[in-house]
Amino acid sequence: MQSIHKAAVIGAGTMGAAIAAQFANAGVPVLLLDIVPNGAASRNALAEGAIAKMLKTDPAPFMSKHAARLVTPGNIEDDLPQLATCDWVVEAIIERLELKQALYRKIDAVRRPGTAVSSNTSTIPLAKLIEGMPESFQRDFMVTHFFNPPRYMRLLELVTSTTTDADLASKIADFSDLRLGKSVVKAKDSPGFIANRLGVFWLQTGVVEALDAALSVEESDALMGRPFGIPKTGIFGLIDLVGLDLMPHINASLAGALPPGDAFHASNRDLALITKMIAEGYTGRKGKGGFYRKGAKGREAINLVTGDYHPVQKSAAPNERDLRKLLTQSRYAWRVIGQTLAYAASLVPAAADDVHAIDEAMRLGYNWKFGPFELIDKLGADWLAEKLAADGFAVPALLAAAAGKSFYRLEGATRTYLGTDATYHPLPRPPGVLMLEDIKLATKPLLKNASAAVWDIGDGVLCFELTSKSNSWDQQNLELLAQTIELVPQNHKALVIYNEGQHFSVGANLGLALFAANIAAWSEIEKLIASGQTIFKKLKYASFPSVAAPFGMALGGGCEILLHSTAIQAHAEAYIGLVECGVGLVPAWGGCSELLARYAAAKAMPRGPMPAAAKVFELLSTATVSKSAANAKELLFLRETDGITMNRYRLLADAKAKVLALVEAHAPPEPPTYQLPGEEGRVGFAMAVRDFRKKGVATAYDEVVAGELATVLSGGEADIIDRPSEADILSLERAAFARLIRKDGTLARIETMLTTGKPLRN
Known part of the structure; x- marks a missing residue:
């Protein structure tokens, strides 16, 4: 969908800048604006600095450095009139209502009628944001809540009001799907929307229950990770990744917005240990460490009782595949998962219209393999309701209504979900989506x-x-x-x-x-x-x-x-x-021959036998x-x-x-022939690797592997005037592979990769 030709993001902080980068990744020109800092040499310093920082960040917000050229830095004082050329303006400034509304009035004065304006807020209700704003602005306004980092997290929560233009919201949803690559989940205008409402409850409950049980962070994360299809970071590792210093702010915001009877209040308490950690700079990975940190002798974890650090004790994830049995055996796992699943059931229809929206939000917003209602189906709704009641927890109405049923079921070859009307509805797929998992059902x-x-x-x-x-x-x-x-x-x-x-x-x-x-x-x-x-x-x-x-x-x-x-x-x-060089081998299923042919044919590549071979040697020897x-x-x-x-x-x-x-036009390609540098090229490659080894960049065994790769890419015994065929290069690949697989250095690299997942630098 080409309806968004140009966009603007206001707020060049970590989140706003990364949203701008994703527009650029989609090939859309984007303005990135922020305030004019006092005493700065450039009035656009904040936006310019954000772009420069993103070009150095890893993982990178930009999919290609070329995409950065599509981001134009500017400032709010000088460049707001340029919003008249934009089709979508995203506000991503500090979470203060009065500042946002003041900015909206400035935006409304310069934008074209019909230009979409959205906020990336996750804490302020949409109804508050548009309070007192003109009807024409309210009609074009919505919340588009991106998840951090915007390039990699596929979820976008879309929140609209009764006054929002439905066609405009649909246009933004379609563009976000097709061009920004987002799975758009429609959320209600309720505190925290969907994913953060449930995700923060899960995290807070996990921390509180671990503290109450005096459990180690390692054991807690092992229990909360892979057994339930949750990333191996578990709870404490995830909080370290997000930042401990954000927890008090997010919790306070939710606590202030949720009704008194909400289950979140029971687990929302001030935690002295976390307050102390934040005060001392232990804010997670972005600080000196968090629940985990790098110690002098390796990774360390904090003791939740004493606050002291100790070497991480590897706590094996439970092998129990029967989730009912696991929840029966582990009081901690039960109290965290049981309360989280119950809370998820309480959010329909308060936060989302259906169970599918909540499952999709948690799969894509928190990288859960299974959504909460998919987990309930694995446990059985009846079993979960009975265990909750037996332990004194409230049983949500939706869970009680699912008695004797599952939240998802197959009807013929169609997946359906249980609605709030107690009937099953086809699982929605956006137009143009084809999934192999659906084909397999039919x-x-x-x-x-x-x-x-x-x-x-x-x-x-x-x-x-x-x-x-x-x-x-x-x-x-x-x-x-x-x-x-x-x-x-x-x-x-x-x-x-x-x-x-x-x-x-x-x-x-x-x-x-x-x-x-x-x-x-x-x-x-x-x-x-x-x-x-x-x-x-x-x-x-x-x-x-x-x-x-x-x-x-x-x-x-x-x-x-x-x-x-x-x-x-x-x-x-x-x-x-x-x-392959990383495990002591060379590509031998035609990788060398195919990449050589591509580089030889590339318009930007200088002609002659050496340039293409040298570029391929560089890529393969460094396992790029x-x-x-x-x-x-x-x-x-x-x-x-x-x-x-x-x-x-x-x-x-x-x-x-x-x-x-x-x-219609398909015809098999013509087999290539190659112009390769021969012995002279092989010696040149060997000398380059020898220099890298002297500098400490390459290892002794790198030199062995690179020598075999050089033989293949230079054409073996072929002279520089020869024209080896594709079959000749394939023969060289096979021979080099056969020699390397017999060497102890290669076997050591393979074994290390299989056991540790990391390359051996032998």
Whole structure:
């Protein structure tokens, strides 16, 4: 939707600046305005400083440094008239009602009628914000509550009033979905809206119950993390991430706005330990530390009783998969989860119209794997209600009304949710969204084994889905891909490679490779490498088009499948790279050959045998991974013609549309030939690595691995005047891989990566 051609954000603090960056990431020019600071050399100093800071921040608010050019810094005194050129103005200043309303009057004096104005507030009701404002302003005003950091958090809570122009609100929601990549959840104008209302209750309850039970922060976080599909930070780690100093302000704001009978008041008490920590600068990760800190001998955790720090005691997450049993065994887990789920049930319809909105808000706003009502279904509404009543907790009306039912159920192939009217309604999907999980409800796979499946997604398009652990590549899913390549031309016309896991693919299954190496099954390893090369090339030269749709990590073999697809439709947050050197190997499923061809053909690349090889050597030897899909285009992991989807929910539909558009004109590409630098280039690469080792940047084993990579990228024994073929480069890849997998240094790197998740610098 192109209805927002230019935007403005007023307030260049951490949140406002990052919202402006997300507009820029979407390709939309944006003004970033703030006050004129006293004595500053530049009247735009605050906005200019915010942009400069964001260019250095990690994780980066900008998807590409080029996006920063779309942000124009300014100030409120000089540049407010420019708002007349904007289609949407976002206010993100300090949470003080009188300051916001004073600013709104200035905005209203210069904006065009019909220009959307929204506040990013999370504490002040919309009704208060528009009190006393002209009707024309009230009609164009809403709350758009972004979550921090705006680039990475997919939730946007949209709050409107009875006076808000419904068409304008719909326009903002559509733009936020399609261009900003947000899942827009409509919230009521109630304190804290949805996610923070429930999330703050959960955090505060978790802290209070841990203090009352004299539990360690490590044990509390282990109990509150993965067993319930909650990020491993748990409660105390999350508060450290957000900032302890924010807790008293948020709690005070909620306490002042919520009615006297609200359950939040029972857990909202002044905590002397937290007051002391904040006073001493222990405000979390942004301060000297928080509940956790870096000590002289490693990570330390605070004792909630004494306030002293001690080395972190690893507290294993419970293995109990039966959540009822876990909640029966752990009083702490029960009191936190039980009260949180009960509170969630009390928020419908006070904070949201339905259970789906609350579940979506917690999944995307707090990164919960399951929403609270999905967790209730796992426990059973009857069981939860009985246990709450037995422990003296109030049972919310919605939970009582769900007796004998579940909040979600299947009706045929349609997911439905239980409404406040006691009937089931279809789970909403925005127009244009296609989800593989929905397709699976209605059909069976055409092909399937333990590591992959193939689905018919309509209009002659098949979808190849990886289902292995971390979507890693192994012999089974390679073989199913080969079968799929044979199947498509029979009754279909195109292929999409996609899944709905946490990451697209982390690469080859290193565990299997290490096992095979430990039993010296060299022939099996070589067979797997040759098989991957053959099958990926069959995909590349197929008679039908293919589109790969990466998201999250697409590493190693997960990157190589992209390089062999006809085209790519990537989610904006795709982190793509050939990282094999980090585990002591070289790309051997055609990654070297494909990237060499791309750089050799790049218009910006100088001609000759050395420039393309040198650039690829730099990328691969340093295991470079793109920081976004936009950055992947800069690194040539994506072509300029490849697509980028901002909203993760829309990726499959966009990939399908892209591959269908390729069908009519599709023809297999011509095999490339290469001009490579030969022995002279190989020696040059070796010298560069030797220099890096002398400087302490590269290790001894880096030099070994880089030497093998240099052999591949220079063309092996080929002379500079030779023109190696694609088959020649593939042969060099296989040989280099086979030599490296036999070395102890490589096996040590693989084992360390598997056990710690971190590279070994041997």
